[in-house]
Amino acid sequence: MxxxxxxxxxxxxxxxxxxxxxxxxxxxxxxxxxxxxxxxxxxxxxxxxxxxxxxxxxxxxxxxxxxxRLKGILINETKNYWNLHVAAGENWHQLVKYTIKKNIFGLENLALIPGCVGSAPIQNIGAYGVSLKNFCKYVEILNFSNKKIIRLSYKKCNFKYRDSIFKNFYIRDYAIIALGITISKKWKPNINYKDLNHLNFNTVTPHEIFNYICKIRKNKIPNPKIYGNAGSFFKNPLIPNKLGFQILKKFPNLPYIVKNNNLLKFSAAKLIDECNLKGYMYGGAMIHSKHSLIIINKFKATSNDILNLAIKIYYCVGNKFGIWLEPEVRLIGTVGEIHPSIIFYHKDLKINI
Structure with a gap:
């Protein structure tokens, strides 16, 4: 300790x-x-x-x-699968690199996602067409009240887009201590995402996908050691079909994806761009010039600078499109986590920050 x-x-x-x-x-x-x-x-x-x-x-x-900083990676091999048991304090990107080095392929699309393994199931991390739920077999949590370790199967984790049961039920008096990952030995490239679909399905290798995604992310997302950031500040909004198509009648050029649960997924970055906010600054905080979903600590920003810039984005997008973005970043107050609705909730308010 x-x-x-x-x-x-x-x-x-x-x-x-x-x-x-x-x-x-x-x-x-x-x-x-x-x-x-x-x-x-x-x-x-x-x-x-x-x-x-x-x-x-x-x-x-x-x-x-x-x-x-719980550490350790255990690998169990069967005929058709690799089964990994990974301690929560392991670095996620280092885990992806480790599997690639071991010729265990499948996690390459999730390269360079910051954070530790223990936070991965909370957010159901995802990138480039792949989410943790595609590989998660179980999550182990410690029940502090009785000191017992509980193994929750994938189905009990209630994984959704950047969401899980760990955000609303297993919060107080529980801690994630390990993650179980299952990877098929029958590797197939996942290159359906628009930034990857130029790659050749028949010839591309896991190493090439890994290296390409690392290159893309390094180009889009600033190094937090240079400009502090938490990646995407807001989630891409999921809008019910009826409302979504009403929005598209007014703004036909907005890109969207039709989801199979009667929802339309809009690009939060594009919504922010349409509000002409890219590069906008508040105090020492700035909306990143290459990716408008990212708020950076440009010059000794305070918490208030970053929060007020996020609120500016929230109201500008909401007042223009009727789409109210939901923060992906967790907000921590003086004694614990604060639900975003406490801060981002006056939908009828027009502000001028």
Whole structure:
């Protein structure tokens, strides 16, 4: 167990210089349970982080930040599948690289997604036509109240677009400690996504897809060590067909995808672009010039700078299109996570930031 200084600057990819009452890194389940028990008994708020790649600290945190560094990758091979058991503190991209090196192919589309393995099922991470749910066999969680480990099957995780049961049920008094991944040995390239469909299905290799996606992401997404960011700030909106086609009558040039559950998926980046917000700045925060879904810490931005810029995006898109974006980034207040609806909810309000 490692106790750090109070600054969270190096524990959130926005690079915000906010503090916590205490920051402790854990390396085994016993330490994790002990910390929960201590904080729970003393009524001290706590949150568990991996790399802080999908959080926005709105203020200093008046509790304990637990940094999950549970490590270990176990591989079990059957005739048709690779079965991986991966500890929650492993880095996701390093896991993808590890599988490629081991000639275990399938995760290449998910290359360079920031964060740790433990956060992957919370968001049901996805990119370039592939989501974690395509490979997840189970998620192991620790029930702090009785110290038991529960293995939830894929079906019980309730995976949806950037959503899972871990966002609304297994929140308090539980911690994700491991992820089970199953990968078929019969590899087929997944290149249906528009940025990949120029690749040749019959000749492309997993290594080529991996390298190509890394190149795309490095070009689109700024290095958080240079310009702090949390990747896409908002989700791509899913709109019921009836409302979606009404919007398209008014804005026929908006790109969209028809989903099989009577929904239309719109590009949040395109909606933001249509509001002429690319490159817009508020304080030290800026909408990235190459990808408008990304808010960057351009110059010593504060939490307030980033939040107000996100609110600007929310109302500009909402007032123009009638589409109210939902944050993908988790908002952390002084004592814990804050539901976005508490901040992003005045749909009839017109502001001028």
């Amino acid at each position: 490692i106790i750090c200084k109070n600054s969270l600057k190096y524990f959130n990819t926005f690079g915000l210089d906010v503090n916590a009452f205490k920051i402790i890194t854990i390396k085994n389940i016993s330490e994790l349970y002990y910390l929960w028990k201590e904080n729970n008994q003393k009524l001290i708020p706590y949150i568990i982080l991996g790399s802080g790649s999908n959080v926005l600290f709105l203020n200093n945190f008046k509790g304990t930040v637990i940094i999950n």
